[in-house]
Amino acid sequence: MKSRIAFIVYLVVMIMPIYWLINMSLQTNSEILGELSFWPKNLTFDNYLNILTDESWYMGYVNSMTYVFMNMAISLTVALPAAYAFSRYKFVGDKHLFFWLLTNKMAPPAVFALPFFQLYSSVGLFDTHIAVALAHTLFNVALAVWILEGFMSGVPKEIDETAYIDGYSFPKFFLKIYIPLIRSGIGVTAFFLFMFSWIELLLARTLTATEAQPIQAIMTRTQGASGIDWGTLAAAGVLTIVPGILVVYFVRNHIAKGFALGRT
Amino acid sequence: MSWMHWTGPTAGFFISIALILTGMTVWQYFSPSIERKGFLPISTTRGDRLFIGLLTSAFIHLAFIGVTELHVLVATAVSAVWMVILMRWG
């Protein structure tokens, strides 16, 4: 019982900042700046309507979602075979290759922003969704390999061997038997890929101008000459949380099932 | 490619890193290294010692540049000696 209460206290404290954002998003700017109100006294949905009816606003969400899902697809496609190799075989340079993948997560995006800009401009990909998706593989691929490898190590090798004896070819075995077996792992990995790509700002902003501009970059326009449009900013902020909540909702059972990620 | 601003020395640097890696891979393929324990606190393979050597060499260079007025080639010489010691007895 005590633990239940402690957990609820934590939840309340944790949700408070988000509640405050929602609270602001439902007020007019004059009410926000007028006096501190714990709930909207003149409830208004204008801030949300502004965003959802203006193409230059809502396209930001579409752009962000597009490159995030592209990134998830690319990262999973290349990481699945690699994670399989790491979990099943020893090969020349395996440990070093693994650590090298990890080092890419350590490169400060602030450093890479400019070379990335140059690189993607020179191959004609500047201001496209695929550019951001590729740039985000920098940190997401290593993570995907790491998490998937943990799940795959938990699958007994006898399964592979039995499938080969039964006459399965490798691609057929991998797609028909192996991938369904590590479904949970793919779900959990997808969640982490989504998360890190969705919240990233620096690279996404550097690599786009107008066509593929992420929502985070569009939000800065609420800072106009006449001050900050707090209501719209808050509403845009609330809307950035929604896709994430949907993703967590879909993978909640995979996370709840548990994973220990045995990497040896 | 011009935006990459290549210079002779940096190109040489990356080519030698690539050559070392290729060489180590070939060596490892024909005569696999066995993990052993030297003066380092962990047991290492040849590849581990190479990595440790390169990383520490980078820091040796930074230390020389940051603290002393000596020419950078002095740091390179010290690193080379250190690399040999590490690969042989590490």
Next chain:
Amino acid sequence: MNKIENNKAWFFVIPVFVVVAFSAVIPLMTVVNYSVQDIFGVNSAFWTGTEWYREMLRNPDLQAALLRQFAFSFAILAIEVPLGIGIALLMPKKGWAASAALVLVAMPLLIPLNVVGTIWQILARTDIGLLGWALSESGVDYNINANAVDAWFTIILMDVWHWTPLIALLSYSGLRAIPDAYYQAARIDRASRWAVFRYIQLPKLTNVLVIGVLLRFMDSFMIYAEPFVLTGGGPGSSTTFLSQALTTMAVAQFDLGPAAAFSIIYFLIILAVSWVFYTAIMTLQKDKSAQQ
């Protein structure tokens, strides 16, 4: 699991290798090239050798930013790891409550970095923000734009709020993977709550915690958007962390050479710390499994 030795496994790794080489190696080489030159435009650059490195290593502002960065990273790790494990232990284990708790706990993780900064910037205001208002009503002279202690307190609180859920989720999953038989055995032995945690739960958490701690270390060491939005690095430069110092140099002053040299140093530091940590954990685990 004993793995088979087979160098053909490299074929499985080639796609990852190609993608990462394209998105990491080419930019990294470019940064190295920048760091030894003074660059004025696409076609004019002068060789400067190690000059930028010398300048950066001796720059007192950057040294201060580096120390600040270490202080920050270790502070948040010291808070987030125990707190995250604690929350994981408290989370409901079954039924709809478990699902609801997961979704709620994960929420802060899914907010874009600059939105996190904005949320806390609002919260910290004494006129329209809950935190600032509550603190100043209770008589604390709270002002993140004038008082460095307040700014640090708020940034750490923000990071703990944003990232503790990551440790909590990973730990929660690690705990769920422990078979019930272990707990039953502990009950028969009349093991104390602490003994259960120390000898059953914590060992099972090691692997997920390695991921959690490494991710938190790397990401906190590169923190940029959140403090930038919240305090802009101030008051003075009391909350200017490495990434911000770097971005100011690279973008605002357009000084590519020094910024590149600085980034190489930055990268080497993260690399060294992460490698030591990673190797230490892996060695410990190998010793443990050798004993068993």
